[in-house]
Amino acid sequence: DAKTTQPPSMDCAEGRAANLPCNHSTISGNEYVYWYRQIHSQGPQYIIHGLKNNETNEMASLIITEDRKSSTLILPHATLRDTAVYYCIVRVSTNDYKLSFGAGTTVTVRA
Amino acid sequence: KAGVTQTPRYLIKTRGQQVTLSCSPISGHRSVSWYQQTPGQGLQFLFEYFSETQRNKGNFPGRFSGRQFSNSRSEMNVSTLELGDSALYLCASSLERGTGNTIYFGEGSWLTVV
Numbered sequence: 001d002a003k004t005t006q007p008p009s010m011d012c013a014e015g016r017a018a019n020l021p022c023n024h025s026t027i028s029g030n031e032y033v034y035w036y037r038q039i040h041s042q043g044p045q046y047i048i049h050g051l052k053n054n055e056t057n058e059m060a061s062l063i064i065t066e067d068r069k070s071s072t073l074i075l076p077h078a079t080l081r082d083t084a085v086y087y088c089i090v091r092v093s094t095n096d097y098k099l100s101f102g103a104g105t106t107v108t109v110r111a
Numbered sequence: 112k113a114g115v116t117q118t119p120r121y122l123i124k125t126r127g128q129q130v131t132l133s134c135s136p137i138s139g140h141r142s143v144s145w146y147q148q149t150p151g152q153g154l155q156f157l158f159e160y161f162s163e164t165q166r167n168k169g170n171f172p173g174r175f176s177g178r179q180f181s182n183s184r185s186e187m188n189v190s191t192l193e194l195g196d197s198a199l200y201l202c203a204s205s206l207e208r209g210t211g212n213t214i215y216f217g218e219g220s221w222l223t224v225v
Contacts (some may be wrong), residue, residue: 043203
């Protein structure tokens with residue numbers, strides 16, 4: 001499996017952008033980067049995914065480096081409700097039926 | 112469009128009993144998978160169903176089983192419950208199989224075994 005490395009925790013001020021890094025140096029050419037978040041006691045929520053190009057939706061932006069070895073999830077204007085554990089996951093073609101969750105990054109948005 | 116629906120949301124069972132959890136995927140989704148989340152082990156894959164067939168299974172004992180119906184709805188069953196089976200059980204669905212198909216999760220069923 002392509003492993004991902006994320007910082008265990010980070011703080012962010014409400015209203016500011018939150019930039020969440022993820023390293024995935026062993027990613028292969030046809031493997032997608034997915035981001036989910038999990039707010040306490042709820043199921044994981046899909047945020048965004050990408051293959052090569054940068055992606056943006058109503059929740060966030062995903063910036064993938066040209067060599068695809070790392071990516072950054074950007075929450076443009078963090079709110080208190082964005083406090084959650086954020087998971088960066090590389091979906092590998094050899095086990096494309098599942099998501100392999102790591103420990104994620106615990107993001108705390110402070111007022 | 113309704114999301115993934117799981118029932119019941121909370122339940123308490125006694126050690127040795129069995130439990131059945133239900134999942135209705137997003138309309139049109141054909142792939143359903145189940146995950147177990149515990150504080151110690153994190154989120155772990157249980158099994159995946161597609162077209163009423165179990166396609167993949169995680170590293171769990173045979174006490175954990177499931178099935179998928181023709182309308183894509185799914186159930187999972189845990190027999191002879193143990194204290195360690197206390198967890199959040201999550202159902203997820205996707206339109207098709209493959210890495211380009213986004214997987215969406217339900218809110219989960221909280222199981223407490225006493």
